[in-house]
Amino acid sequence: xSDVLTIENLNYKxxxxxxxxxxxxxxxxxxxxxxxxxNGAGKTTLMRLITGSAKGSGHIAVRDLEKTVDRKRHVSFxxxxxxxxxxxxxxxxxxxxxxxxxxxxxxxxxxxVTFLQxxxxxxxxxxxxxxxxxxxxxxxxxxxxxxxxxxxxFSGIDSMSRKRIISSIIKWKPDDATMVISDHYVTEIAPILxxxxxxxxxxVAIHQAADDIRDEYGIxxxxxxxxxxxxxxxxx
Ligand SMILES: Nc1ncnc2c1ncn2[C@@H]1O[C@H](COP(=O)(O)OP(=O)(O)OP(=O)(O)O)[C@@H](O)[C@H]1O
Numbered sequence: 001x002s003d004v005l006t007i008e009n010l011n012y013k014x015x016x017x018x019x020x021x022x023x024x025x026x027x028x029x030x031x032x033x034x035x036x037x038x039n040g041a042g043k044t045t046l047m048r049l050i051t052g053s054a055k056g057s058g059h060i061a062v063r064d065l066e067k068t069v070d071r072k073r074h075v076s077f078x079x080x081x082x083x084x085x086x087x088x089x090x091x092x093x094x095x096x097x098x099x100x101x102x103x104x105x106x107x108x109x110x111x112x113v114t115f116l117q118x119x120x121x122x123x124x125x126x127x128x129x130x131x132x133x134x135x136x137x138x139x140x141x142x143x144x145x146x147x148x149x150x151x152x153x154f155s156g157i158d159s160m161s162r163k164r165i166i167s168s169i170i171k172w173k174p175d176d177a178t179m180v181i182s183d184h185y186v187t188e189i190a191p192i193l194x195x196x197x198x199x200x201x202x203x204v205a206i207h208q209a210a211d212d213i214r215d216e217y218g219i220x221x222x223x224x225x226x227x228x229x230x231x232x233x234x235x236x
Contacts, residue, residue, distance in 0.1 A: 004029050004146050004178045005050065005062055007204075012049060012056030018202055019045050020056065025197065025204050027178050029146070032169070032192050034210075035182040036225055037199035043182040044079070046199065047149045051077045063146055073103075076143040078136045078150045086125035090135055094120065103144040108172065112138035115168055116161075129156030137165055141172045148179040154188065162188050190221040200228060 003026050010023035020042045027033060037043050048054035052068030062071045084093055097104045113120055116134040127135065137153055150169075154162050170192060173179050180197075181189055196213060198206040206228070213224050 002029055003027065006059070006064075007050075008059040010049060010056050010058035010060060012045060012054065020049070020199075021202050023058070023204050025207055027147075027180070027195070029178060030176050031178045031194040032173070033178065033180045033195040033197055034186060034189055034193040034221070035180050035197050035199065036184070036186060037182075038184060038229070041199040042202060043199055044151055046204075047077060047079070047151055047180070047182065050147075050149065051075050053077075053079075074145050075147045075149060076140050076145045078140045078153065084124060087123055089123050090118070090120040090127075093124070093135075093139070097139055097142070101143050105142050105144055108144075109138055109142040112141060112168060112172060115171075116164060130158060130161055133157055134161065134165070137168065141168065144174065146177055148173065148177060150179065150181045152182055152184075154183060154185070159188075166192060186222045186225055193221060196221055196224075198225065198228060 005027040007023055007025040010020060012020045035043050045054060049056050050060060052071050059066060062074045065071060065074065094109060098106060116138055118134055118138060124132065133153060133156060137150065140148060140150060153165060157165065166188060169179060183189060193210045196208055196210055197204055210221055213221060217224055
């Protein structure tokens with residue numbers, strides 16, 4: 001399996017404050033990756049750096065391509081909806097996606113809309129937080145790319161909808177694409193994760209296969225994650 005994402009010696013400061021330092025991370029093709037860390041750890045920033053909407057020093061390559069324009073072409077990032085005015089109808093947003101992203105798959109979007117029970121005639125302003133999140137997920141997953149970045153897709157989402165979203169991720173993720181999902185909670189996504197990446201102390205502190213964590217420490221992902229904030233993990 002080849003690598004989808006390679007990050008080498010990435011550093012990023014904002015107003016002289018170090019936000020992320022010495023980040024090294026390689027993600028293989030076909031994985032579902034949990035990007036975990038507490039509030040303000042730098043998860044969103046890391047995603048912005050990957051797409052090129054934030055610029056740091058170091059190297060970031062998606063499918064060996066380093067130029068921002070190439071990276072944007074191969075990455076579908078959930079944050080992109082932020083640029084639309086509140087009065088925009090969902091179907092107008094979809095028109096925009098069709099126009100701007102040649103890889104946008106309208107058929108796949110229709111399937112997701114049905115599955116996630118979205119009414120596309122509504123304006124963004126008429127959507128609840130959870131509904132908006134579903135729209136973002138449908139749009140993000142409807143592009144055909146190598147790397148998907150979902151930033152906290154479960155915020156404001158009730159538990160039935162969470163289950164649906166998790167099912168949609170499994171169902172619509174292309175086999176050879178990699179999906180990074182950021183969250184503070186891991187309970188619900190833990191069972192579907194292949195890899196766990198933890199951002200702590202302004203860097204990627206841990207990147208391990210989920211199965212290895214279970215084997216090595218004899219505990220689940222959630223307990224492992226929590227133990228990092230309680231003075232480290234203990235081996236069995
Ligand atoms: N626009 C900004 N201006 C100044 N500092 C910022 C800005 N955006 C983020 N930061 C800082 O960068 C750091 C990382 O923030 P980021 O949003 O990436 O974290 P996060 O892990 O996604 O957090 P959360 O889980 O709360 O969304 C924080 O210290 C935050 O204060």
